[in-house]
Amino acid sequence: MKLRLTIFFTLVGFVLVSCASADPPAASTSANNPPVPSGMSDSVSLIVAAAADLTPAFQELGTLFTQQTGIEVVFNFGSTGQLAQQIAQGAPVDVFAAANQSYIAELEQDGLVISETVALYAQGRITLWTRADSPLNFETLDDLMQPEVTRIAIANPEHAPYGVAAREALESVGLWEALEPKLILGENVAQTLQFAETGNVDVAIVALSLSIAAGDDGRYALIPAELHNPLDQALAVVSSTAHETEARQFAVFVNSEAGREIMRRYGFILPGEEPIP
Structure with missing residues (x-):
């Protein structure tokens, strides 16, 4: 649902x-x-x-x-x-x-x-989430470098802790600078998921709780906890x-x-x- x-x-x-x-x-x-x-x-x-x-x-x-x-x-x-x-x-x-x-x-x-x-x-934990009907597959953060990926949503790290965690994870694997031009910022992590649900972005980094609640509407991969502060x-x-x-x-x-x-x-x-x- x-x-x-x-x-x-x-x-x-x-x-x-x-x-x-x-x-x-x-x-x-x-x-x-x-x-x-x-x-x-x-x-x-x-x-x-x-x-x-x-x-x-x-x-x-x-x-x-x-x-x-x-x-x-x-x-x-x-x-x-x-x-x-x-x-x-x-x-x-x-x-x-x-x-x-x-x-x-x-x-x-x-x-x-x-x-x-x-x-x-x-x-909390963060995940890579994409629609179930997406032709793209995301297992790790490195998959964000696929040339087909043009828009990635995260929560605004200026005031959203889940956005901070997303930025830290991308920095940990050395992808922040390369991917920053493709980032779409949500006001909060729920809006970030909405961007992906509606197809306005290719993938979103969101809360595990929201990924679970989205059920069969999407696919998600858990981002390793050691890549960001708790x-x-x-x-x-x-x-x-x-x-x-x-x-x-x-x-x-x-x-x-x-x-x-x-x-x-x-x-x-x-x-x-x-x-x-």
Whole structure:
């Protein structure tokens, strides 16, 4: 099934995509299915700013969280750097899940996130992705030098951690300068995948999570982890939240057994687990 991702950016307000159902089922009381806290307002709605690579995983995770807690979750997916800038400028956000822990560290230094809620939740990977009907085949980065390849998409490394990883990988194999004229920059890694899905580029370097979610619509090859710095991803509750209790619940849920199961299915390496070579 083709992954449909539409990301909107604005510093004045968000166009938000809700992943919570309108009428969540009653929560059970098992250890992995916590009850709805007594006295919690039915009108609570969390705003979670999340890196674009998290789109399929967090949409699924958010739905499950709402089912188990009754707390609605509304996501704003985008480039980590742009989301961090929005938070720094006072955008209404309860939880921030970044694609690189350095952005969380910067916000923490400025007092914009609650320090005790800062936590690593995943390590991401990058892939070479192309449409299933493409006549081109990509197994390694060297395949990008095929003369038939004229357009290559990566996320903008100025503000997208997955774009930084793509640039580092190309630099590691000595191809950055040769391929830079062919690069098309996406505002975030989800838009980068869209360029390849629509045939506007020959191939894209994107997140493994998005490659998995795209399913049979494309083919992908995992780029060796040693070619780029680790994509250590962290989250935190934003200091200005009006729903700190509920925001803390969501932050903890991401690293819960149920949350980790979802993240693992989308290819993320979880804290305490060994990465794939």
